[in-house]
Amino acid sequence: MAQNQHNISDLRISYTKAKLNIEGTDPCPIKQFEKWLNEAIETKTAEATAMSLATVNEQGQPSVRTVLLKDFDSEGFVFYTNYESRKASEIDFNPSVGICFLWKELERQVTITGAASKISKDESKKYFKSRPIGHQISAWASTQSSKVPNREWMLARKKELGTKFSDGIVPYPEFWGGFQISPTEIEFWQGRENRFHDRIVYRLEKANWSRSRLSP
Numbered sequence: 001m002a003q004n005q006h007n008i009s010d011l012r013i014s015y016t017k018a019k020l021n022i023e024g025t026d027p028c029p030i031k032q033f034e035k036w037l038n039e040a041i042e043t044k045t046a047e048a049t050a051m052s053l054a055t056v057n058e059q060g061q062p063s064v065r066t067v068l069l070k071d072f073d074s075e076g077f078v079f080y081t082n083y084e085s086r087k088a089s090e091i092d093f094n095p096s097v098g099i100c101f102l103w104k105e106l107e108r109q110v111t112i113t114g115a116a117s118k119i120s121k122d123e124s125k126k127y128f129k130s131r132p133i134g135h136q137i138s139a140w141a142s143t144q145s146s147k148v149p150n151r152e153w154m155l156a157r158k159k160e161l162g163t164k165f166s167d168g169i170v171p172y173p174e175f176w177g178g179f180q181i182s183p184t185e186i187e188f189w190q191g192r193e194n195r196f197h198d199r200i201v202y203r204l205e206k207a208n209w210s211r212s213r214l215s216p
């Protein structure tokens, strides 16, 4: 293998900031998630709500991309996207998804496995209306995941839609909305010294959450 100019095989940082044990976690994984997310936001972790979302296509090929968490509760974790995008068609085919939050500044990761489903149109509409107008117009202008000729073409399309909605009222686009991921497994990972990390996993078993420690 070619040698990278930064010698990446020698890049290492030591994780020493915190520990995690079962007694120190909340019996409810959603409450535990809320605690860690709050700590990530309060410690100014960059893009604390950004999560990697993995989906699988008809050929069994996984794909992954970043989306932003916009809401969560005991029912699940919500993000918004174009319903005609690659991720949305993969979810239509197979609702099983994985998400991963990496909070580097806290040496923490949370991974979640579950099933995605569309949220109600009313909820999507409500969130759409709360977005800045520029974001609303971009949602209309984006044919997310499809090939386009060039950036000029995209800008011309956006300008046209900006003119169309110049009265400042942007209707809700039916092809855009939220997905909620109902979790069946949630794992909390805390980096520890010498790669001997702490992992606590919650699994949904007969409507109750179990908690176990996993080997690093």
Ligand SMILES: Cc1cc2nc3c(=O)[nH]c(=O)nc-3n(C[C@H](O)[C@H](O)[C@H](O)COP(=O)(O)O)c2cc1C
Pocket: 047, 050, 063, 064, 065, 066, 067, 068, 069, 079, 080, 081, 082, 085, 086, 087, 088, 144, 145
């Ligand atoms: C920090 C960050 C946040 C993003 N948030 C979203 C989001 O909330 N929704 C979304 O559809 N795409 C978001 N994107 C873009 C996606 O990563 C992706 O490029 C896009 O959704 C198309 O994915 P797809 O072709 O696999 O469907 C974000 C990208 C980054 C880097």
